[in-house]
Amino acid sequence: MEYFIELFLGGLTRGSIYALIALGYTMVYGIIELINFAHGEIYMIGAFTALIVASVLTLLGFNELSILVIASLCAVIWAASYGFTIEKLAYKPLRKAPRLSALISAIGMSIFLQNYVLLAQTSDFLPFPALMPEFGFLEPYAHIMSSAEVIIVLTTALVMAALTFLIKFTRLGKAMRATAQDRDMALLSGVNVNRVISFTFIIGSATAAVGGVLIASHIGMINFYIGFIAGIKAFTAAVLGGIGSVPGAVLGGMVLGWTESFATGYVSSDYEDVFAFTLLVLILIFRPEGILGRSTTQKV
Amino acid sequence: MVKKSMSKMWVAMIAGIFMVLTMAGAGFGAEPVVLGVAGAHSGDLASYGIPSIKAAELVLKKINARGGILGEQVKMTTEDDVCKPEVATNTATKLASEGVKIVLGHICSGATKAALGIYNASNVVVLSPSATNPDLTQSGDYPNFFRTIASDDAQARLEVDFAIDKLGLSKLAVIHDKGDYGKGLAEFAKQFIEDSDEAEVVLYEGVTPGAVDYSAIVQKIKRSDADGVIFGGYHPEASKIVMGMRKKKMGTVFISDDGVKDDTFIKVAKEYAEGVYATGPRDTSKNPLHIAAEKEHQEAFGADPGAFFYNAYAGVQALLNAIEKAGSTDHEAVTKALRSEWVETPIGKISFDEKGDAIGVGFSMYQVRNGAYIEVK
Numbered sequence: 001m002e003y004f005i006e007l008f009l010g011g012l013t014r015g016s017i018y019a020l021i022a023l024g025y026t027m028v029y030g031i032i033e034l035i036n037f038a039h040g041e042i043y044m045i046g047a048f049t050a051l052i053v054a055s056v057l058t059l060l061g062f063n064e065l066s067i068l069v070i071a072s073l074c075a076v077i078w079a080a081s082y083g084f085t086i087e088k089l090a091y092k093p094l095r096k097a098p099r100l101s102a103l104i105s106a107i108g109m110s111i112f113l114q115n116y117v118l119l120a121q122t123s124d125f126l127p128f129p130a131l132m133p134e135f136g137f138l139e140p141y142a143h144i145m146s147s148a149e150v151i152i153v154l155t156t157a158l159v160m161a162a163l164t165f166l167i168k169f170t171r172l173g174k175a176m177r178a179t180a181q182d183r184d185m186a187l188l189s190g191v192n193v194n195r196v197i198s199f200t201f202i203i204g205s206a207t208a209a210v211g212g213v214l215i216a217s218h219i220g221m222i223n224f225y226i227g228f229i230a231g232i233k234a235f236t237a238a239v240l241g242g243i244g245s246v247p248g249a250v251l252g253g254m255v256l257g258w259t260e261s262f263a264t265g266y267v268s269s270d271y272e273d274v275f276a277f278t279l280l281v282l283i284l285i286f287r288p289e290g291i292l293g294r295s296t297t298q299k300v
Numbered sequence: 301m302v303k304k305s306m307s308k309m310w311v312a313m314i315a316g317i318f319m320v321l322t323m324a325g326a327g328f329g330a331e332p333v334v335l336g337v338a339g340a341h342s343g344d345l346a347s348y349g350i351p352s353i354k355a356a357e358l359v360l361k362k363i364n365a366r367g368g369i370l371g372e373q374v375k376m377t378t379e380d381d382v383c384k385p386e387v388a389t390n391t392a393t394k395l396a397s398e399g400v401k402i403v404l405g406h407i408c409s410g411a412t413k414a415a416l417g418i419y420n421a422s423n424v425v426v427l428s429p430s431a432t433n434p435d436l437t438q439s440g441d442y443p444n445f446f447r448t449i450a451s452d453d454a455q456a457r458l459e460v461d462f463a464i465d466k467l468g469l470s471k472l473a474v475i476h477d478k479g480d481y482g483k484g485l486a487e488f489a490k491q492f493i494e495d496s497d498e499a500e501v502v503l504y505e506g507v508t509p510g511a512v513d514y515s516a517i518v519q520k521i522k523r524s525d526a527d528g529v530i531f532g533g534y535h536p537e538a539s540k541i542v543m544g545m546r547k548k549k550m551g552t553v554f555i556s557d558d559g560v561k562d563d564t565f566i567k568v569a570k571e572y573a574e575g576v577y578a579t580g581p582r583d584t585s586k587n588p589l590h591i592a593a594e595k596e597h598q599e600a601f602g603a604d605p606g607a608f609f610y611n612a613y614a615g616v617q618a619l620l621n622a623i624e625k626a627g628s629t630d631h632e633a634v635t636k637a638l639r640s641e642w643v644e645t646p647i648g649k650i651s652f653d654e655k656g657d658a659i660g661v662g663f664s665m666y667q668v669r670n671g672a673y674i675e676v677k
Contacts, residue, residue: 006519010513013513017512118342123342124347125564143550218513223344225510229510261515261516262516264520269507272507
């Protein structure tokens with residue numbers, strides 16, 4: 001039973017990691033139906049920014065908590081500005097073009113950003129400082145779940161709740177939903193569609209940066225390539241949960257995390273990905289719109 | 301009409317004979333020796349490939365300063381394969397089509413294996429400073445292939461003997477990264493453990509490289525009650541697994557290979573790296589040629605040499621020496637010279653056996669102590 005709980009909690013952490021990145025995917029898709037492949041790279045850039053800021057602050061002798069706060073803030077702001085710029089440069093000019101063009105543009109942006117960080121920084125793996133505090137009261141349970149893992153799970157829940165609130169109960173959220181439903185009609189009703197889309201990218205990128213800081217700090221290392229694999233898995237999670245749905249992204253992440261964890265624990269880690277993607281195929285056969293996705297008629 | 305076509309044929313024949321003669325002439329004259337350097341020069345594993353370029357540069361500088369080989373300056377050309385087999389075939393094709401006759405490379409076993417078929421067909425002599433997959437030499441499929449590093453089964457043998465005889469472990473978990481290199485090594489380790497009657501394999505599994513974390517496999521190792529883990533693979537996965545184990549308060553002994561015996565591993569895993577064992581090329585740091593090569597690197601690049609630098613250095617020396625002794629870049633003469641001539645190199649006095657493995661090169665066991673790999677005697 002203890003083994004089951006350990007696997008369950010391990011899967012929960014892994015699922016939260018996927019979910020934290022998947023939230024950004026699903027938000028952008030929900031509003032403009034674009035799979036933003038550069039999202040994984042935003043996550044990576046967020047982590048790199050935090051690493052650079054944290055290294056400088058450590059040299060300057062700041063204490064741990066202020067390093068965590070300032071580094072995360074810088075990462076969020078920096079990543080958000082990247083998200084904003086990418087949308088303006090790579091997606092906005094293609095808004096009237098066939099959807100495939102924007103998709104290719106997104107893939108290009110992803111490759112560009114990876115190589116930019118590779119050249120501007122390094123191809124090596126870099127150690128990432130443990131920015132998250134270690135709670136004393138969790139110490140006896142550290143062999144089951146560490147403080148960092150608890151923080152990741154809680155942050156994912158918090159971000160999901162905040163995004164749900166934003167979309168359901170604020171003016172901006174209303175504008176987002178209107179834009180998602182019918183962009184032209186929203187424009188006619190006085191919604192500043194460009195601004196709404198920009199905001200979506202900023203918020204999506206900010207959540208990716210939060211994920212980047214927490215996950216890199218938990219794993220303890222980064223390089224320019226981490227965004228790619230995390231991005232693919234998070235994208236899978238978003239599709240599994242129903243792309244476009246915020247709670248769906250989190251549920252999808254969890255389902256994927258648990259599947260992988262239990263497959264490794266009870267069968268074999270050789271087939272971890274086989275189980276994960278078999279599950280994806282099965283769910284999409286029986287619920288093509290994903291677990292929590294709403295089936296909508298395709299827009300023309 | 302008949303006459304006219306006859307005269308045309310004459311012209312064609314004369315032109316043909318002329319072409320054949322000039323081509324033969326090019327063959328007899330001293331053509332410049334070009335050394336191809338292929339391997340991972342960018343990407344995740346660039347830290348394994350770039351030191352080879354530096355080694356080749358240094359050796360060529362020295363050789364060219366004293367007049368080159370066969371009276372010609374030796375040139376060098378580099379090609380990146382980012383450690384990927386599908387890229388390596390292109391790399392090999394490009395080098396072969398450029399007329400390169402000797403290649404230092406490739407770095408990763410998978411990429412080397414993919415490239416060797418092409419080199420074989422073009423009679424290119426290949427020498428890898430780092431590809432350790434046993435089949436590359438033992439299969440006998442690649443008579444033009446040599447290496448200045450011992451093969452993986454040598455490492456697996458040392459890992460298993462060390463775990464059982466020196467550390468007295470009896471329950472071993474064997475984990476690998478599903479790659480040519482890591483899985484090959486793990487299979488040998490598993491076989492050696494099963495052959496010895498003193499220990500058993502309690503877990504044998506592959507992990508997906510690049511996954512966000514390995515907590516599930518760490519829990520599985522814990523449940524298997526293993527007293528030691530033998531890991532076949534590279535440092536990014538190794539450091540994630542070690543950090544995962546240590547954070548879960550597991551003191552299980554971790555033994556790995558020269559893919560982990562890299563300073564990046566210690567830099568990333570920091571205090572969690574302490575006590576980890578890894579096999580790596582035998583310590584030749586007392587060798588005067590080794591010290592000289594290190595100094596050359598220091599003077600030229602202002603830093604300590606990286607992974608496989610000395611193997612690459614020795615490899616270039618052996619290749620160029622063989623060409624000099626053979627008197628040409630003809631692959632049969634060069635491979636014969638590589639097998640018969642002994643060369644003094646930074647990794648010791650070496651030659652090559654029939655299969656292409658270096659004689660006089662081997663592995664030692666290292667352990668991380670106070671943030672550095674120390675040879676375990």
